[in-house]
Structures are given as structure tokens and as C-alpha cells.
Amino acid sequence: MKPKRFSCLSSKLTLALLAGCLAAAPARFAEAEGNTPPPWAERAIQQRIDHATLRGHLIKRDLEALIASGRELFEARFTTLDGAGRPHATQAIIPTRHRRPVQHAFQRLAGPDANACASCHNEPATGGAGGFVSNVFVSEGFESADFDTTDPQFSNERGTNHLFGAGLIELLAREITAELQAQRGMALKRARAMGKPVTADLAAKGVSFGAITALPDGSVDFAKLEGIDSDLVLRPFSQKGVMTSLRQFTVNALNDHHGMQPSERWGARWTGTADFDGDGVDEEFGAGEVSAMVAFQASLPAPRQAVPDDAAWRAAAEKGRKIFADLGCESCHKPALPLDSLAFVDPGPVDTAGTLRTGDVDRPAIYDLALLDWAKTLPRDEKGRVLVPLFGDLKRHRIADQANPAFGNETLGQRFVERDVFMTSELWGLADTAPYGHRGDMTTLHETISAHGGEASESAKAYRDSPEAERSALIAWLKTLRIEP
Incomplete structure (x- = not known):
């Protein structure tokens, strides 16, 4: 066999790639000292975002800068230098290790199955939907998800939803949750005072969610509840309505589709290690980066x-x-459904453990969607509420x-x-x-x-x-x- 010969151009390209690889390790140390990697470094995350700086109402300039960073992360093609891949972690929403060795770094079934969020959410623009080719396979989600078959006993195949207007959707869900839970509280108060069961209709923003019966002992009969979980938390995302927030959706998807583990769930606080998936990269995705992606998705204009x-x-x-x-x-x-406020609080108030919540930070950030030009064109009702x-x-x-x-x-x-x-x-x-x-x-x-x-x-x-x-x-x-x- 004759030895392979390279042109002058291909030789230069090879040397350039080698130089980039060699430069990557020193760049990580430089970043720790407050510098950023060179622009040619083979990392998608060039600079980390300090979550402690995201507090209170962000002025328009700072909000737009955060949204721009979130877009960059949403479109970024993560590499192994960022921590892409999860050799010792499953797609489960609870940090879980594989029961058997992983044979492929990427696979279409249990994932990771994409290099970037925009690989699937891209039609007709970044943040949009995806064609059949970008379908995902979702399991029950609570524990290990080791499967390598399209057999519907193990997973459900789902199309990619678009995210435009997602911030408005989450704000509506939060307000509906608050209204329904207040109605439950009032029914329980009346049942205790009267010493007998009290049945109360549940409705918010013109949508009926059936009824509950509050009992004097503080328990609740949910037999007549409709279209929502018994905790009365409205989970507006996914085809089944099981995702509470953009933050939860983002944290889940980063691990599932890319093998990027957000520290707020896979970090030392919950798992006792900074590298749960064992790929040699600690603290792959910080709370600041998650917040930037949330801000980007929440700011996508309403169709x-x-x-x-x-x-x-x-x-x-x-x-x-x-x-x-x-x-x-x-x-x-x-x-349309009426929305009282365009102030998007991040992290939100009703997420569960493993996703950063309002009570986990000293002062949450507030992304005021009213500052964005597209939001100013939304119709309003006679009470001044935004009609989504x-x-x-x-x-x-x-x-x-x-x-x-x-x-x-x-x-x-x-x-x-x-x-x-x-x-x-x-x-x-x-x-x-x-x-x-x-x-x-x-x-x-x-x-x-x-x-x-x-x-x-x-x-x-x-x-x-x-x-x-x-x-x-x-x-x-x-x-x-x-x-x-």
C-alpha cells in the first residue's frame, strides 16, 4: 500500500487542528484566572456566566445581553471539552448510572442524540419545531433509561415542539397555579370553619379544572378534578403537560440530548461529585448558563x-x-388567555428539587418581557391584561x-x-x-x-x-x- 500523501493545504489544516487541541488545555487554566479561551478553541462554552450577578429586575440592555448569550448556548454544538456525552449517566431526570457499559457516545434512542438544541428546534428559525427526522424517544423518566429499541414498551416517540411564546405560556401557568391553589386554600378554610365537607369549583382565566371537595380534617377529595395534577401545579410543557418550567425542561434536555449535566441537579449538592457522568469534566453547565438559556427561550416572540x-x-x-x-x-x-404580569421570575416558584427554585437564591432575577419590542404589540383587555x-x-x-x-x-x-x-x-x-x-x-x-x-x-x-x-x-x-x- 502506498503511503497517503497530503497537499500543502491539508497539511496546514492538520497542523492548525493539532494546535487547537494543544491550546485547549492551557485555555482552561487561563479561564480559571479570569481569561477566556482563544476564539479558535474547540469548546462551545467560551465563557461562564456568574449566576450571582443575575439578581432583581434586569434593565433592557442587560436582559438583551443575557438573551444573546442564551441564544449562543442554544445554538452551540457542545464538544467533549465542554463535557458533552454521559458515559456513566442515563437520560433519567434523577441522576442515575448506567446498568451496563455504553457502547456509543451518541445514539438516537436513549441519547445523547443531538449536538445542539437548535439541531432539533430550528423550523422555521432557531427555537422553532423540528421535522420527523428530529423525533426523540422519551421514557417514563424517573429512573434508569437503558434501552436501545424502538419497542413502544420502553419509550414513546415524540415530535419536537416549537418554543415561540414559551415565556408567556409559563407565566400563564404560574398565575393559574396560584389561582387554583388559593381556591383550594379557601375551600379548606371554609371546611374547617363549618365542620363539614365543602365542594368548590376550580377555574382560572376562563378555564374549568373541575372541582375538589375539601374535608374538615384538612384532606382533599380530587375525584372531580380535571386536566391537572392533584397538587394543582399546572405543567404547561411537553405533549403530556408534565414539564413545569423552561428551566426544568432545559435541565432535563441538556443531560438527555447532549450529555451536559447542569450542576443544579448533577452537581455535588445532590450527587456528592462534580463529575457525575465520569467523563472527566467537572461542573459542565452552571446555573448562570441555564439562566441564559431560559431567558432566550422565554423571550422568543409570540406567534x-x-x-x-x-x-x-x-x-x-x-x-x-x-x-x-x-x-x-x-x-x-x-x-386567548389573559395574563396579569409580563415579569418572568427566574428561577421560578413551583419547580421541584433538582431544579433551581426561587427559594434557593437570595434574590431571583426578573426578566421583564414588557421591555421587548414584540411584547408591546400584544393585545390587552379592558382590565389592561395581556391577551396571549x-x-x-x-x-x-x-x-x-x-x-x-x-x-x-x-x-x-x-x-x-x-x-x-x-x-x-x-x-x-x-x-x-x-x-x-x-x-x-x-x-x-x-x-x-x-x-x-x-x-x-x-x-x-x-x-x-x-x-x-x-x-x-x-x-x-x-x-x-x-x-x-
């Missing part, structure tokens, strides 16, 4: 309804909007039955949510998020609407029985719900 240039499309969309209401779709896909145009209700519903089983085709439960129960999908941005369905296996809106069962079966039947012209008009309107008009 809006576009006005088509085509006159025929405009006329059809106007007709389709009315048909949407007439079919009863607004019973779940509510056009999500076309959803932030509530779980049963949307499959024997006659229409397509949306209930999973065999693995997730976080105790029944298999045919899912969070109402917000329709804003719908036109830019094809394909559809929980695993992205429905290619048209017609298929998706027709597949609704359970609580939505009557609306779906009414749609299927409608004349073709009316169905077409409805699609015309749905196609105006854009992330980027």
Missing part, C-alpha cells in the same frame, strides 16, 4: 396571525375562522377513543398521565410546524383534525361531515397562524 397577500386566501381565512368557532374547537383551543393568543387552554384532555385511536397509540405511560390524555396543543405557529401529531406522523392538517377523538370527537365528526369548501376554508385560516409572518 401571530398573518394576513395573506392573496385576496382569495384572505376571504377563505375569514370564513374559516368563523367555522373554527362554529365547530366547537374553541372549547379547548381558546383564542395561544389558541389553547393549558389543560389535559382525553383525545382518543376506540373509534378514533390515532392520538392514543402509546403503550407507555408518562408521569402518571393516562395514555389517551394529552395537553391541548397551542395552535399559534401551526402553519410553520408541520408535520403534525405527537410523533409527527400526520402530514396534513386535514388528517390531524379528523383524528381527534374522546372529548373532541363531536367537533371532529362535524368537521368530517362539513362540505369540502368549509373544510378548505378552515385549513386556509389555520395556515395563517405563523411563527414568522
Whole structure:
């Protein structure tokens, strides 16, 4: 075999790459002394963010700088120098070690399965949705997730949701949680005072969550509760509605998809070591970096309804909007929910252990979304509340039955949510998020609407029985719900 020959250009490139590798180790020591690595260093995280500096209301300039840092991290392709990969840690949300040796650094099933957040959240722009090729496989999540098969007994395949308007969604969820928990407290107070059970309807922002019965001994009967967990914490993220916050979502995803372990869960406080996954990199992702990614996601603008240039499309969309209401779709896909405050507190108030919480810091940061230009264009009601145009209700519903089983085709439960129960999908941005369905296996809106069962079966039947012209008009309107008009 003849020896391989290199051109002058390839030799220079090889030397440059070697020089970058050799420069990486000294750069890490330089960073500890307050310097940053050279711009050619093979690390995605060039500079750490001191979380202690993120306190109180951030002025617009500082908020925009944090958002820019968060975008860089969201788009960064993490390397082994950053700590990418998790040779001795599973994808589980609780720090858990593998039961058997890992054979591949990356794999499509139990992960890590992506180099960057933007690898999947990218359509039509960074922070958007993802095509079928970017589907993920999610397990129950509480413990070890060693699986290497697409068998639905071990995981559920899910499409990538878009994150535009996510900050508004979390703020709505926090306010609804506070309202419902206050109603529970009032019912318990009345039950103690009266010495007998008190049944109270639960509702917030025009959405009913059923009822509870408070008992004089301080316990609560949740038999009539609807669409929310018994702790009355609204968890607005993921198709099943099991993620409380952008921070929890980010902490989980960093470990799961990239093998980057945030210190607030995998660090010494909870695991007794700074390198839980055993890849030789300590404290891979600090609280400051997580906060920057949260700020970026929370600041993504709300999708809006576009006005088509085509006159025929405009006329059809106007007709389709009315048909949407007439079919009863607004019973779940509510056009807007009112929001009292645009002040996004980070870390938030209702996360659980393993995710940084408001009580874990001396003074949380406040990202005022009202400072952002896009937020100033949101409509308001007569009380001055922001009307968030999500076309959803932030509530779980049963949307499959024997006659229409397509949306209930999973065999693995997730976080105790029944298999045919899912969070109402917000329709804003719908036109830019094809394909559809929980695993992205429905290619048209017609298929998706027709597949609704359970609580939505009557609306779906009414749609299927409608004349073709009316169905077409409805699609015309749905196609105006854009992330980027």
C-alpha cells in the first residue's frame, strides 16, 4: 500500500487542528484566572456566566445581553471539552448510572442524540419545531433509561415542539397555579370553619379544572378534578403537560440530548461529585448558563396571525375562522388567555428539587418581557391584561377513543398521565410546524383534525361531515397562524 500523501493545504489544516487541541488545555487554566479561551478553541462554552450577578429586575440592555448569550448556548454544538456525552449517566431526570457499559457516545434512542438544541428546534428559525427526522424517544423518566429499541414498551416517540411564546405560556401557568391553589386554600378554610365537607369549583382565566371537595380534617377529595395534577401545579410543557418550567425542561434536555449535566441537579449538592457522568469534566453547565438559556427561550416572540397577500386566501381565512368557532374547537383551543404580569421570575416558584427554585437564591432575577419590542404589540383587555393568543387552554384532555385511536397509540405511560390524555396543543405557529401529531406522523392538517377523538370527537365528526369548501376554508385560516409572518 502506498503511503497517503497530503497537499500543502491539508497539511496546514492538520497542523492548525493539532494546535487547537494543544491550546485547549492551557485555555482552561487561563479561564480559571479570569481569561477566556482563544476564539479558535474547540469548546462551545467560551465563557461562564456568574449566576450571582443575575439578581432583581434586569434593565433592557442587560436582559438583551443575557438573551444573546442564551441564544449562543442554544445554538452551540457542545464538544467533549465542554463535557458533552454521559458515559456513566442515563437520560433519567434523577441522576442515575448506567446498568451496563455504553457502547456509543451518541445514539438516537436513549441519547445523547443531538449536538445542539437548535439541531432539533430550528423550523422555521432557531427555537422553532423540528421535522420527523428530529423525533426523540422519551421514557417514563424517573429512573434508569437503558434501552436501545424502538419497542413502544420502553419509550414513546415524540415530535419536537416549537418554543415561540414559551415565556408567556409559563407565566400563564404560574398565575393559574396560584389561582387554583388559593381556591383550594379557601375551600379548606371554609371546611374547617363549618365542620363539614365543602365542594368548590376550580377555574382560572376562563378555564374549568373541575372541582375538589375539601374535608374538615384538612384532606382533599380530587375525584372531580380535571386536566391537572392533584397538587394543582399546572405543567404547561411537553405533549403530556408534565414539564413545569423552561428551566426544568432545559435541565432535563441538556443531560438527555447532549450529555451536559447542569450542576443544579448533577452537581455535588445532590450527587456528592462534580463529575457525575465520569467523563472527566467537572461542573459542565452552571446555573448562570441555564439562566441564559431560559431567558432566550422565554423571550422568543409570540406567534401571530398573518394576513395573506392573496385576496382569495384572505376571504377563505375569514370564513374559516368563523367555522373554527362554529365547530366547537374553541372549547379547548381558546383564542386567548389573559395574563396579569409580563415579569418572568427566574428561577421560578413551583419547580421541584433538582431544579433551581426561587427559594434557593437570595434574590431571583426578573426578566421583564414588557421591555421587548414584540411584547408591546400584544393585545390587552379592558382590565389592561395581556391577551396571549395561544389558541389553547393549558389543560389535559382525553383525545382518543376506540373509534378514533390515532392520538392514543402509546403503550407507555408518562408521569402518571393516562395514555389517551394529552395537553391541548397551542395552535399559534401551526402553519410553520408541520408535520403534525405527537410523533409527527400526520402530514396534513386535514388528517390531524379528523383524528381527534374522546372529548373532541363531536367537533371532529362535524368537521368530517362539513362540505369540502368549509373544510378548505378552515385549513386556509389555520395556515395563517405563523411563527414568522
